[in-house]
Amino acid sequence: MLYINGTVCLSPQPTSDTSVFLPEVKEYHSNKIFCIDVDYSKFFDAGSMRRMGRIIKFGVTAGILALKDAGVETPGAISTGTGYGLMDISQKFLNSVIDSEETIVSPTSFIQSTHNTVSSNIALMVGCHAHNNTFAHRGFSFESVITDALLLGKEGFDNILVGAYDEVSDHSYRSMMRMDMLRAEPCSNLKLFSESHCGTIAGEGAAFFVLAKQKSDPTYGTIKACKTFPAPADANDLKRTVLGFLSDNGLSPKEIDIVLSGHCGDAKADRLNNILTHDTFSEQSILAFKHLCGEYMTATSFATWLAAKMMKTQTIPEVLYLENRNREPRNILIYNSLKANHSLMLFANV
Amino acid sequence: MQVFVAGKGVITAIGNNVAENLQSFYEGRSGISDITILRTNYAGKLPAGEIKFSNAALAAMAGLEGTVSRTGLFSMIAAREALQDAQIPEPGKWRIGFLSANTVGGMDITENIFKAFHEDHTKADLSEVEQHDTGAITDIVAAQLGIKDFVTTISTACSSSANSIMLGARLIKNNLLDIALAGGTDALSRFTLNGFNSLMILDDKPCTPYNETRKGLNLGEGAGYIVLVSERVAKTLPKKVMASLSGYANANDAFHQTASSPEGKGNYLAMTGALAMTGLRHEAIGYINVHGTGTNNNDLSESIAMERIFGIAPPKFSSTKTFTGHTLGACGGVEAVYSLLAMEHQIIPPHLRWTAQMKEVPFKPVTELMTGVEINHAMSNSFGFGGNCSSLIFSKVN
Amino acid sequence: MEELIATLKKQIVEQLNLQHIKPEDIGDDQPLFVEGLGLDSIDALELIVLLQQHYGIKLANPSDGPAIFHSVRTFAEYILAHRTK
Numbered sequence: 165m166l167y168i169n170g171t172v173c174l175s176p177q178p179t180s181d182t183s184v185f186l187p188e189v190k191e192y193h194s195n196k197i198f199c200i201d202v203d204y205s206k207f208f209d210a211g212s213m214r215r216m217g218r219i220i221k222f223g224v225t226a227g228i229l230a231l232k233d234a235g236v237e238t239p240g241a242i243s244t245g246t247g248y249g250l251m252d253i254s255q256k257f258l259n260s261v262i263d264s265e266e267t268i269v270s271p272t273s274f275i276q277s278t279h280n281t282v283s284s285n286i287a288l289m290v291g292c293h294a295h296n297n298t299f300a301h302r303g304f305s306f307e308s309v310i311t312d313a314l315l316l317g318k319e320g321f322d323n324i325l326v327g328a329y330d331e332v333s334d335h336s337y338r339s340m341m342r343m344d345m346l347r348a349e350p351c352s353n354l355k356l357f358s359e360s361h362c363g364t365i366a367g368e369g370a371a372f373f374v375l376a377k378q379k380s381d382p383t384y385g386t387i388k389a390c391k392t393f394p395a396p397a398d399a400n401d402l403k404r405t406v407l408g409f410l411s412d413n414g415l416s417p418k419e420i421d422i423v424l425s426g427h428c429g430d431a432k433a434d435r436l437n438n439i440l441t442h443d444t445f446s447e448q449s450i451l452a453f454k455h456l457c458g459e460y461m462t463a464t465s466f467a468t469w470l471a472a473k474m475m476k477t478q479t480i481p482e483v484l485y486l487e488n489r490n491r492e493p494r495n496i497l498i499y500n501s502l503k504a505n506h507s508l509m510l511f512a513n514v
Numbered sequence: 515m516q517v518f519v520a521g522k523g524v525i526t527a528i529g530n531n532v533a534e535n536l537q538s539f540y541e542g543r544s545g546i547s548d549i550t551i552l553r554t555n556y557a558g559k560l561p562a563g564e565i566k567f568s569n570a571a572l573a574a575m576a577g578l579e580g581t582v583s584r585t586g587l588f589s590m591i592a593a594r595e596a597l598q599d600a601q602i603p604e605p606g607k608w609r610i611g612f613l614s615a616n617t618v619g620g621m622d623i624t625e626n627i628f629k630a631f632h633e634d635h636t637k638a639d640l641s642e643v644e645q646h647d648t649g650a651i652t653d654i655v656a657a658q659l660g661i662k663d664f665v666t667t668i669s670t671a672c673s674s675s676a677n678s679i680m681l682g683a684r685l686i687k688n689n690l691l692d693i694a695l696a697g698g699t700d701a702l703s704r705f706t707l708n709g710f711n712s713l714m715i716l717d718d719k720p721c722t723p724y725n726e727t728r729k730g731l732n733l734g735e736g737a738g739y740i741v742l743v744s745e746r747v748a749k750t751l752p753k754k755v756m757a758s759l760s761g762y763a764n765a766n767d768a769f770h771q772t773a774s775s776p777e778g779k780g781n782y783l784a785m786t787g788a789l790a791m792t793g794l795r796h797e798a799i800g801y802i803n804v805h806g807t808g809t810n811n812n813d814l815s816e817s818i819a820m821e822r823i824f825g826i827a828p829p830k831f832s833s834t835k836t837f838t839g840h841t842l843g844a845c846g847g848v849e850a851v852y853s854l855l856a857m858e859h860q861i862i863p864p865h866l867r868w869t870a871q872m873k874e875v876p877f878k879p880v881t882e883l884m885t886g887v888e889i890n891h892a893m894s895n896s897f898g899f900g901g902n903c904s905s906l907i908f909s910k911v912n
Numbered sequence: 913m914e915e916l917i918a919t920l921k922k923q924i925v926e927q928l929n930l931q932h933i934k935p936e937d938i939g940d941d942q943p944l945f946v947e948g949l950g951l952d953s954i955d956a957l958e959l960i961v962l963l964q965q966h967y968g969i970k971l972a973n974p975s976d977g978p979a980i981f982h983s984v985r986t987f988a989e990y991i992l993a994h995r996t997k
Contacts, residue, residue, distance in 0.1 A: 274709030284900025
């Protein structure tokens, strides 16, 4: 268990201001939605910013702002996750390799293309020489980071900066189209769950957290556990896994107040979420989040940001509700799936 | 709590399995050669540690479809060898994790379909598109090996698979896993070849690390994995466990995006952090498999950090990248296997092509194969882009 | 020479994505690296690409870079002496 003592999220919604919680909700009419930029020139000098791809700017900025939110200058360790990595800049480099038939390529794009660029840039900016990891495993990327951080907490590390970031790149968007994951027609993100459809919307964002052994005043709440598992055989298999996870953490389903469910608006992909939320958590408040941030490999970092903000403010934005408005944000469970990658995360307020 | 090494597997330009790699050390046979498999303009111009098998041949070895990325094929071959080597009597009764690492994912496939895919996304095969990301490679192998309890991928450039091995040990120590199959894989690609070439750190001859006259690195490809087990699992094994993973540390240089600090701060912190965990004095280390890429910058920072820790007479050391080239995301796993081989067979793998003493430090690598060397503790260094530095220490179990 | 210097300034700004600098702000003899324009080792690699892309000059040894890229003028002199296109 670790305390969440600071967090900042940059997303397609107005989430960057730590003093408020979703003051308004943005509606988009598209099957891909992008991060709202902040003024990055406040964080980088012109000399280094000229080389940075968009994901580096919003990823590093979210990390630096989360440290500021927690009042921590140099973290005790850094662990980050990204599903697709720095796809846009990799694509730029690959284009130069192919177009020039391997004669004229850009070293800058290559340098910036490695998955650990965001994590190492943060280390560089805050002078952090400690443990520095980057996970890049699809729908487990952010969950692996949380596992890493929970271990680090037991190993004597403190004020661990964790986060995740992914971008809608031309390549990732085309890939999701090819895999039939996206709506064929533009749609309103706020009507993502209104009727049965095929496909979701592509999204992106960066969310960072400072996890600590002692609570700050005020803290956001605690992250208690995380579990990743492959696609369940059926709804019963999923239920067994969820109950097992809860009991490992000394909880019964009744004690859960809120389920943040990774509903994505695709009827087929949401089938297990629907069964789980109706069957096992019929009395709980069921919330969704992907209509706000879109689908991406590290979307659970956005859900974690929502959980943290809900715990701290003890409010639930109306736009999140799928079912039941009866519970308060105390024990929160995130259930998410992205193809074969399924995950659970557990939070509790203090 | 101790974490034991129960098995190892490797495929590189000097062999398809552990025995062949070991034999190459005995014969001093380097795997650096002209590129003949990868389709690139640099064939014949830039040498590499290329594995001389077509994807079809590798797929047959791996028992996978020929459409699987080369990165995945290497991973499957080495990971399966490590598991078989461990001879775990009843694997089904334990919690097993697959912790892999790579830097390019299915780039060898992506770069072939890229243009057509970006003109019309319906043109590419689904399986080609689905294999692009780093995690896809791990998922393919985990599925084939039937590992479900914990699966992830680390991508921290050249230290990636040292970090996946560390994570395996940490998960076992914290009782989240009983068995961790950990290491990494990477295949040569035009992406990395052109990238490193644009940084002007590739040698157009076989590389000469730790030479005053060194000109850069050669890229390589392959995979290396070890099987880490808890004490409880170790007791059930039919053969004697040879080694434990006694120390490890992950540090960051926080100096520059690609270059190491002149004093090798990250390198120093990784090596001293790993030593501190073992509780050993530095004299106890019998062999260091150095990162030793052959770039001016790496070898200087690493040797200065070594001098700071070990003084003017450090332990016997060599860079096996003189045999394999720099296998990037795989090198931590590959070189962990080599460090274990050195202890087990009492050898120091030779550091090939060394001719000229570096002027900044007074020591040099072991340039001829040494046999009959008692090594109780071996260190493996993996340092990379972004300042990511990790060191592992393996200790002999008596 | 003057024409080449002007062109080169534009190309440097473009290649290095120096959004905060106008080509005409770069002095002919101003040092490009560190204390001058503040370029670094990664920029040096980009300038090597520029040489190859626009002037057909292949620089085999990066350690030749500092002398060639000292200022726009030294850069231009080198190009005039070695250009193939």
